[in-house]
Amino acid sequence: MSRGEELLTRVGRDLHAALPRPLRHPVKALDAKGMELASRDAELRAALFRLVDVTPACRSLDDLARHLAEYLEEVEERPQALQAAMRVAHTAPGRSALGAAAATGVRHMAHRFIVGESPRAALGVLGDLWKQGTACSVDLLGEATVTRDEADRYAARCAEALDVLSAAAGSWPPRPALEADSAGPLPRVNLSVKVSALTPLMRPDAPRVGREDAAGRLRPLLRRARDLGAHLHIDMESLDALETTMELVFELLDESEFSEGPSAGVVLQAYLRDSGQQLDRLLEWASAGTREPPLTVRLVKGAYWDHEVVEARQHGWVPPVFEVKAESDRNFEELTRRLLDARPRVRVAIASHNIRSLAHAIAHNRATGEDDRDLELQVLRGLGDELGVAIAASGLRVRAYCPVGDLVAGMAYLVRRLLENTSNDSFLGEQQRGASIDELLAPP
């Protein structure tokens, strides 16, 4: 085993040992069981997705139960609990009880991922996370707007979130590990925004129109974040939004009024075959300017894998994403090394629930003699809670991505998280199926 792999294994084992035991969270263990069941049965999985999809549109519990019974008809081998559910769905009182249970189930699942209906309602959870050693990035649910009014409302909600969070974060206790790295202070308030929610005109065939429309809403948000000392992070969506998003961020951050702030960031998706070239472009941009503070790059694998593959196949194109999971994992490690080696031109945030991917980043950072505080690790609320606790306990900086909004707005998000969590290839799936730590840390 090479020295690099040895160090990585040590770091990965320590992180794994610091994970809180799931038995201490009975509700989560129950959720995990449901997820495991869904990952083993494709039809059950499909029924689950369709149920989650239809819940916000249902007018009554009876309505919801009818849908559930209909979807479950298509599941050939039903577990016992589902058999019982099907039997009660034949009577009106049975349907309403089943509907209530289904609605509670979907709500429970959503609450695992969504921290509150509004930024104000989320303040308790966000403040508790901070006290326990976890910073956050708030994401206001709602994507792909179709009208100008919707885009205006989303921008207004973002502005309000910046105000509400800034007012509250001032009274949080000091947490030095979360508040500075060698490039300087790190804002306590961090908001993630989606360009497709800032304009209804985002079309890959006319990127300029979407860019200009989104710029009209993003510019005031950048000003607000600068004045409040907050960080604004621009999420990355499916490939057809990539060009608009990158050009928009480069163009706005180059404007002289933003030369000294706010702190801002973008996302790089390692599942894209040409993500190496995108990193070249990012680093070129970061090297050319004199902007302070440095751009934060959040490295992810990418959340739209199914969408990209289906879309490419429909057109007879080669998918723009790797088709073998290990290729995405290997590329993630290569991009991690390149990003870490590119500091201080950029700040680096490694976002993953894969202990191997995270341990690789920590080990490479240490092997090159850099300080732990110059690396940020990020997890999603609901999927990476235990991991977040373990990272914080190891003295490393961790940030949880915390969606805020109502159930209807959260459905697209929830479905993506379910797809991810129940996919056979996913790290979390492997972990839930009981893979050993040696298997989990094996090179991809």
Ligand SMILES: Cc1cc2nc3c(=O)[nH]c(=O)nc-3n(C[C@H](O)[C@H](O)[C@H](O)COP(=O)(O)OP(=O)(O)OC[C@H]3O[C@@H](n4cnc5c(N)ncnc54)[C@H](O)[C@@H]3O)c2cc1C
């Ligand atoms: C804090 C945070 C912020 C995020 N922000 C964004 C964002 O802005 N934009 C975005 O797109 N995603 C974002 N994500 C989601 C991220 O892209 C991943 O979907 C998610 O983290 C799962 O990857 P993993 O490394 O945790 O798990 P792993 O199980 O190690 O990896 C799963 C990932 O591997 C890839 N994959 C799966 N199957 C295959 C296959 N057959 N061939 C090739 N690759 C495959 C997919 O990208 C899949 O999501 C974010 C994640 C976190 C933690």
